[in-house]
Amino acid sequence: MFPPTKDEQIVNAALIIFLDALTIHFGDFMFCNWTIHRKGFIANFTKASFEARTDGYLDDGEENAYALIEVKPATRSKTQNLIQMQESAQMVGWLINDSEENNIGKIRILISQGRHEIFLTFAEYDDRYLAYLKNEPFQVKPSETGGSQNEASRHQMSAYQAPGTGASSFLTMHQYGPWNTQQRTDMARLGPILLAITLYAEGEIQAKKRSQRK
Numbered sequence: 001m002f003p004p005t006k007d008e009q010i011v012n013a014a015l016i017i018f019l020d021a022l023t024i025h026f027g028d029f030m031f032c033n034w035t036i037h038r039k040g041f042i043a044n045f046t047k048a049s050f051e052a053r054t055d056g057y058l059d060d061g062e063e064n065a066y067a068l069i070e071v072k073p074a075t076r077s078k079t080q081n082l083i084q085m086q087e088s089a090q091m092v093g094w095l096i097n098d099s100e101e102n103n104i105g106k107i108r109i110l111i112s113q114g115r116h117e118i119f120l121t122f123a124e125y126d127d128r129y130l131a132y133l134k135n136e137p138f139q140v141k142p143s144e145t146g147g148s149q150n151e152a153s154r155h156q157m158s159a160y161q162a163p164g165t166g167a168s169s170f171l172t173m174h175q176y177g178p179w180n181t182q183q184r185t186d187m188a189r190l191g192p193i194l195l196a197i198t199l200y201a202e203g204e205i206q207a208k209k210r211s212q213r214k
Contacts (some may be wrong), residue, residue: 001072004043004074005115011071012036012055014181016114022195031061031205033197036049039065041093046135052086052093057203067092067109076114087112091123096133109197110173117178118190128169 005011019034040053056069068090076083087110094108108123131138179186 002075002115006073006134008071008073010068011113011115015069015111015118016056016072018181019111019194019198021041022191023101023198026195026199029202031209032066032068032202033059033061034198035059037063039063041090041097043089043093043096043133049185050089050093052090053185054090057112058198060201060205064098066204067197070110070112072114074111074115076112076119083112083114084173084175087121088171091171091173092133094126095123095130107200111194111197113181114178116181118181119175119177120193121176122174124172124174129171132169139200152168 012114013036016034016036017030023029035058036056036057037059038053039053039057040051042051054065054068055071057065058067060066068087070083070087070090072079072083091108091110108125110121110123112119112121128138179190183189
């Protein structure tokens with residue numbers, strides 16, 4: 001229904017400027033900033049590999065991502081499945097490449113915009129899925145077996161198998177939106193959410209810096 005934007009970079013620049021505008025008047029931000037740097041993640045597996053490149057990210061000042069950005073010149077209505085596959089690949093690449101030193105817990109966020117529509121996607125996963133991605137054995141914790149560490153060690157399993165049930169462990173991408181950038185009410189609702197995401201990241205970065213100084 002809507003014609004695509006002439007250039008994807010127009011959408012990209014508009015989103016970055018909007019994100020920066022939300023934080024520019026807050027003195028709390030010492031480290032993190034939204035960047036248009038097209039950061040790439042290489043995911044290597046046993047018999048295959050791929051590179052997923054983003055359209056920007058929330059940078060901690062050392063090129064470590066705390067949220068990803070993906071934009072398209074057109075709305076995603078007709079190609080949503082393909083776009084979601086691409087965004088999932090970006091999330092997988094991010095998970096594989098994030099080191100223990102840059103562990104931000106299990107909150108992973110992707111901000112995407114297709115033409116005038118903004119979406120938020122939150123990734124849900126667990127330690128078993130991370131072990132599966134990295135082809136590492138998963139050690140069940142005693143709390144998951146109801147017994148001691150020795151009992152837990154006997155429950156070592158293939159990483160994609162959930163303890164107790166044998167169910168597979170997956171990455172689930174929870175998508176919310178769209179918020180229409182041409183509607184003031186939508187932006188009034190979305191702005192505080194995006195600001196909270198940025199403030200959360202800044203808090204995590206500052207906590208990490210303090211722990212390194214000890």
